[in-house]
Amino acid sequence: MFLFKRKLYNSYRIDTNNKLAAALLGPSILFVGIISLYPLIYSVYLSLFNYQLTRPDKIRFAPLNNIRKLLQDELFFRSLLNTLIFTVITVAAGLILGMVMALVLEELPKRFSKLRGVLIMPWVIPGIVVGYLFMYIFDTNVGIVNYIFLSLGLIQKRLPWLMRDNLAMASVIIANVWNQAPFYMLMFTAAMKGIPESIREAAYAEGTSRWNEFFQVTLPHIKGVVVITSLLQIIRNFNNFPIIFTMTGGGPAHATTTSVLYIYKVAFDQFDMGYASLIGIFWVIILMILSVIYIRLLNKDY
Amino acid sequence: MVRRKRSIGWNILLGAASLVIIGWTLFPVFWMLSTSFKNPTAVYANPPEIIPKEPSAAGYQRIATGTVGYTPISRFFLNSGIVALATVIIAIIAALLASYALSRLKFAFRKGVMIGVLVTQMFPLVVLLTPLYILYFRIHLINTYQGLVLAFTAFTLPFCIWMLKSFADTIPQELDEAAIIDGCTRMGILRQILIPLLVPGIIATGVFSFLDAWNNLLFPMTLTTDISMKTLPPGMIMAFGGEFKHDWGGMMAASVLVALPVVLILVFLQRYLVEGLTAGSIKE
Numbered sequence: 001m002f003l004f005k006r007k008l009y010n011s012y013r014i015d016t017n018n019k020l021a022a023a024l025l026g027p028s029i030l031f032v033g034i035i036s037l038y039p040l041i042y043s044v045y046l047s048l049f050n051y052q053l054t055r056p057d058k059i060r061f062a063p064l065n066n067i068r069k070l071l072q073d074e075l076f077f078r079s080l081l082n083t084l085i086f087t088v089i090t091v092a093a094g095l096i097l098g099m100v101m102a103l104v105l106e107e108l109p110k111r112f113s114k115l116r117g118v119l120i121m122p123w124v125i126p127g128i129v130v131g132y133l134f135m136y137i138f139d140t141n142v143g144i145v146n147y148i149f150l151s152l153g154l155i156q157k158r159l160p161w162l163m164r165d166n167l168a169m170a171s172v173i174i175a176n177v178w179n180q181a182p183f184y185m186l187m188f189t190a191a192m193k194g195i196p197e198s199i200r201e202a203a204y205a206e207g208t209s210r211w212n213e214f215f216q217v218t219l220p221h222i223k224g225v226v227v228i229t230s231l232l233q234i235i236r237n238f239n240n241f242p243i244i245f246t247m248t249g250g251g252p253a254h255a256t257t258t259s260v261l262y263i264y265k266v267a268f269d270q271f272d273m274g275y276a277s278l279i280g281i282f283w284v285i286i287l288m289i290l291s292v293i294y295i296r297l298l299n300k301d302y
Numbered sequence: 303m304v305r306r307k308r309s310i311g312w313n314i315l316l317g318a319a320s321l322v323i324i325g326w327t328l329f330p331v332f333w334m335l336s337t338s339f340k341n342p343t344a345v346y347a348n349p350p351e352i353i354p355k356e357p358s359a360a361g362y363q364r365i366a367t368g369t370v371g372y373t374p375i376s377r378f379f380l381n382s383g384i385v386a387l388a389t390v391i392i393a394i395i396a397a398l399l400a401s402y403a404l405s406r407l408k409f410a411f412r413k414g415v416m417i418g419v420l421v422t423q424m425f426p427l428v429v430l431l432t433p434l435y436i437l438y439f440r441i442h443l444i445n446t447y448q449g450l451v452l453a454f455t456a457f458t459l460p461f462c463i464w465m466l467k468s469f470a471d472t473i474p475q476e477l478d479e480a481a482i483i484d485g486c487t488r489m490g491i492l493r494q495i496l497i498p499l500l501v502p503g504i505i506a507t508g509v510f511s512f513l514d515a516w517n518n519l520l521f522p523m524t525l526t527t528d529i530s531m532k533t534l535p536p537g538m539i540m541a542f543g544g545e546f547k548h549d550w551g552g553m554m555a556a557s558v559l560v561a562l563p564v565v566l567i568l569v570f571l572q573r574y575l576v577e578g579l580t581a582g583s584i585k586e
Contacts, residue, residue: 020488021409028400028459035456036422039433046433104319112320117572119327124564124575126517128535129557132542133334136550142345144333151349178330186576204306239426242519242535260428268524273432280429291424295417 040284043277051274066278076279078254079262086173086244086258087237091230093177098184099226103214105185106192116189123182131246134175138162138247165255168248172256175243180233187229191222224297231294235287259283334561338362338554345550361555368552370540373529375556378537385447385522385533386515389454393462393511394504396455401466402492406478422460431524438525445528453521458514462507465578469503470496506578509571516564534560 048063070076105116122130138145138161146158161167195218203213219226241260244250250257250265257265259279267276308316337345339357368375403409404416434453435444443449477499478491486494497504519535526532529540538556546552568575 016408017488018409021403021407021412024399024403024407025415027396028463031396031452031456031459032418032422034437035434035453036425036430039430039437040425042433042437043429100319101323104316104323107316108320115320115324117568117576119323120568120572120576121331121565122327124513124568125331125561126535126564128517128519128538129334129561132538132553132557133330136337136554137330137333139550142350142550144350147348147350178326182327210306235424239424239428241428242517245519246539260426263426263428264431264520267428267432273436276432277429280426280432283426284429287424287426288421291421294424295420298420 043280046274047278047281049274051272051277053271053273066275069275070278070282075254075257075262079257079259082169082254082256083238083258083260085169086176086240086256087234090173090176090180090237090240091233093173094180094233095184095226095230097177097181099188101181101185102188102192103218105189116185120182120186122179123186125179127179127242128246130175130179131243134171134178134243135162135247138171162248163252165252168252168256172244172247175247176237176240179243183233184229187225188222191225192218195221228294228297231290231297235290235294238283238287238290334554334557337550338558340551342549342551361549361551362559364546364549364552365556365559368541368546370537371529373532375537375541377530378532378534378541379559381447381531381537382516382533385450385454386512388447388451389458389515390508390511392451393455393458394508396459397462397466397507398492398497398500398504400459400463401470402496404463404467405470406475406491419460419463423464427457427520431520435524443525445526445531447531449525450522450531450533453525454515454518455511457518457521458511461514462511465507465510466500466503469500469506469578473499502574502577505571506574509567509575510578512567513564 047066048061049059050062050065051059101119105112105119108115125133137143140146140158140160140163143161145161146155149155150158159167161171199217199221200213203217208216238258239260240258241264244256244258244261245264248256250261260283263276263279263283266272266279336351336353338361339359340351340354341356341358341360344351344354344356365375404412404419438444438449443452473496477495481491481495517535518533519539522531522533523536523539526536529537532540538560541556542549542553
């Protein structure tokens, strides 16, 4: 999470002490081991089985069975595509909005600085609440969006936002962008504070326009933070669950079923634990690749 | 400091942009609050009542007295509170110990542990659910507070460790050395020097682990089957999946109540929260 190179006082460590380190790290490793690592390994094992909770008599070792199923599963590929569409648009829109928010707040006079704290609010609101709130806002009959659009003459009759393919995806994305934009704002604001005043002054003295100042001074300076924040958000949105689950439950007709929702459905609606594990493993591999890139970027000297 | 002169046009543009941003960010929150005080018929009013004409707390009353099956909705608040607070305490203790090791000691596999801390933050939670459910079933942790606290703590820990370590790294190691010369033990350094200086970091970490536990939907949805053991997020889904469906006033009242603790935390601990997120990136 800590994206910026900071002055480290501890470039050296006093002594080597394996035993104390083991004792100190022990509790954390135990927790993470039980809840994350063990299940992860266990799900690799599960993925090799035909394992349906509803049919305990039919549990058997069949390593290729699930893979064959995966390759023929149209819904799986549909969910991949949905995840990609959802994530790319959500992150791109969140980033742009967050950047605009950061820039506008930066320009406002000092006495408005409290505003930044207020604007963070959507980011701390629980996903489940965001989901219900936007389900209400996009509701066909009582939703305020339909009312506003009708009044402005943008639509002729009420749109069933959450019940039509593309509209449902758009609604879910808007709810997520609302929720996440403040996070980008925070990150970009922090990064912009690191730009030396002298550079800005020089740009001004040379008569650089605001537009050019942004692209030639500000953006290059915070590029690292932009890249890392985006990657982090891509990973998080791949795992995004509560908002989509409450707003559409993956519907209508799988239009908003992302991979995470699909895995959940296979595991807890169809109780096909073996197959759910295999799709899960597939995702873990993708996320691990992204994580490695993320860590590489973190280590780079920005 | 030389600043750009602001033309009137620029000021108008800036003002307009600010208003759009404020509206976009705050209107949904305002709308939630407003609807929560409307009676069921007022929700259907056309044009919508921006501020309820006859404000009523009936929605809140329905949440206070409402039940899902035989379980009162208020029970979900109790469950969430217990589980979230326990998670905060355990996560902070475990993270303090671990971050001390990572910030101050040399040891084998140090780099491996650091990478592990980063990577486990990215794990897709949903993948863990199936095996975790089977494991919990075998060791009888389904429907227990212990089971939920264990899951929440493990899930939030990597981030907490990472954050506390970053805070600890900013405390000069000379302090440790001076203390050792004075005869202080290693654990004494943690207790007497680091912990007092780490208070802002501990608060920030506590806030984040609380948010994680309070907001988590997937763990309690799958690891508890007994309604009376559900926390707020799955409890809300159960409440509004059934008899309260389309009770918009009640739903928004519940939403306000679920969001309230988190928003209060934001109001009072904002400084730490922001500082924690961007830890020490600016000031040196």
